[in-house]
Amino acid sequence: GSPSALQAQKAGLLAVSTEAGDPKMGVIGVGPYVFTAAVAAQLEGAVMADWGIEKMGFKKGYQLIDETNEYAKSVCAGYDWAFGEKAEVVAIDSFKLSDAAVSAQITRLAEAIKTSGVDNVMTCFSGPSAASVVRQIRAAGIDIPILSGTSMDGTYWVDSVPGLTDFYAPTSALPNDDNREPVNEITAAYKAKFGAVPATQYGYPIWAWLDLWKAAVEKTGTFDSADVVKALEENKDTETVLGLRSFSAQQHIQVNAPLLITKFEGGAQNLVEEWRISTDVPNTVLYRTKN
Numbered sequence: 001g002s003p004s005a006l007q008a009q010k011a012g013l014l015a016v017s018t019e020a021g022d023p024k025m026g027v028i029g030v031g032p033y034v035f036t037a038a039v040a041a042q043l044e045g046a047v048m049a050d051w052g053i054e055k056m057g058f059k060k061g062y063q064l065i066d067e068t069n070e071y072a073k074s075v076c077a078g079y080d081w082a083f084g085e086k087a088e089v090v091a092i093d094s095f096k097l098s099d100a101a102v103s104a105q106i107t108r109l110a111e112a113i114k115t116s117g118v119d120n121v122m123t124c125f126s127g128p129s130a131a132s133v134v135r136q137i138r139a140a141g142i143d144i145p146i147l148s149g150t151s152m153d154g155t156y157w158v159d160s161v162p163g164l165t166d167f168y169a170p171t172s173a174l175p176n177d178d179n180r181e182p183v184n185e186i187t188a189a190y191k192a193k194f195g196a197v198p199a200t201q202y203g204y205p206i207w208a209w210l211d212l213w214k215a216a217v218e219k220t221g222t223f224d225s226a227d228v229v230k231a232l233e234e235n236k237d238t239e240t241v242l243g244l245r246s247f248s249a250q251q252h253i254q255v256n257a258p259l260l261i262t263k264f265e266g267g268a269q270n271l272v273e274e275w276r277i278s279t280d281v282p283n284t285v286l287y288r289t290k291n
Helices: 003-011 041-056 069-088 103-116 129-138 179-196 205-221 227-234
Strands: 016-017 035-038 061-067 089-097 120-124 166-171 239-240 243-244 258-266 268-275
Touching: 003 016, 003 061, 041 069, 041 120, 041 166, 041 258, 041 268, 061 069, 061 103, 069 089, 069 120, 089 103, 103 129, 103 239, 120 129, 166 268, 205 227, 205 239, 243 268
Parallel strands: 016 035, 061 089, 061 120
Antiparallel strands: 166 258, 239 243, 258 268
16 A cells, blocks of 8 residues: 555645554655554554453463564564563464465474463464464364454454364454444444445444544644644544544554454454553564564
8 A cells, every 4th residue: 555655645645544554654654644544563462462461361472473474573573572571472483374284383382382381372464364374273282372463353264263262363343242332333334335244343443543534624624634644643542433542743553542352252253351551562663673
């Protein structure tokens, strides 16, 4: 999406991506007129790490990263930072999602569980092929909780992993079982038009951004990009259809928004609770400059 956003930036027009999870889709990477409605991928990993430590009692983490995917690296960068702040990341392993088997990585994970007490594994990947990795982990008899990012939102893939339990992922909204009436109103409108609820959360974040954009236009009394962007950057913990959202002159993506923790079990994805980390994800993590 960045080439299209760059053309909008050159034309002096405000642009927004619906689901780019990279903070470079914004001020630093493209320009000050570019926003994303999504949360930073690093925030997804950080939320799962923080929640896992505080609510599940995790002490020893393990990362399994698809090395071909920048999104996957960013999710695990957030997990690595947040988990390492309070607990121990025992090991970081990588694979290529195109690989038919990840047996070597699973063998190393099993050994780390046995010898180092690893009690959770953060799987950073995306797409239907990721279900194969989850299936191989469980088929190897590894039953510790598996965490992942928002890319695994939705139940379209769970039939590939029969009997899946203890799998957790963050999301911004749930087409089913969301406890927020504004979200349910969006879902109902979608179902009325298309005959079914959305398969994943990906159609929801733009609504939160539009809440902020509408307020900015009304506040400034203009559609002028420079004025509207300035007003958008003044949002700090502003209420939207998806809860609190913030922007700043440096970040045009969510770096500390609350997310919903969900659990996959019995072929369903169910709400556990909402979770928010105590501080913004730092720039060294957002741009993966941390050594």
